[in-house]
Amino acid sequence: MAFVTLIDGRSGSGKTTLAARIAEASGARLLHLDDLYPGWDGLAEGSRAVAGALATGRYRRYDWEAEAFAETVALDPLRPLVVEGCGALTRRNLAAARAWAAHFGRSGSVHAIWMECPEGLRRERALGRDGEMFRPHWERWCDQEDAHFGAANPIALAAEIVHT
DSSP: OOSEEEEEESTTSSHHHHHHHHHHHHTOEEEEGGGTOOSTTOHHHHHHHHHHHHHHTEEEEEETTTTEEEEEEEOOTTSOEEEESTTOOOHHHHHHHHHHHHHTTOTTOEEEEEEEOOHHHHHHHHHHHHGGGTGGGHHHHHHHHHHHHHHHOHHHHOSEEEEO
């Protein structure tokens, strides 16, 4: 079992479900990028925040209802960590995960996963999960995914591709 697992993919691809299963089986702590995105236009900023959270061992959780950052959350260095969300897997985040693992004597214990799922099923899942709250933001979020994934090319960084 990896000390740090990064799970990336487009909205509705199954990242959160897989992350929860891994965390339950391993006792890992979950870091959801939903807690790092500063709102609906924040995919790139949330992705960049992963490396900072791993470097400092903490992050400020974004409160979607208040539309502001809230409390500081500490990462437990003794527990495995699963980082999941759109933008989790970048070269910078992968390097930060490796440094985090090495710092705690777990060198080589990082696993990167890309989730692949057809668009129609992804949309159905995402809107089924988040309902009307997400519907007006779907296209806007997809545009950010396109830009981010085009630049970061996370599928090329993944050690494993999971088709759902």
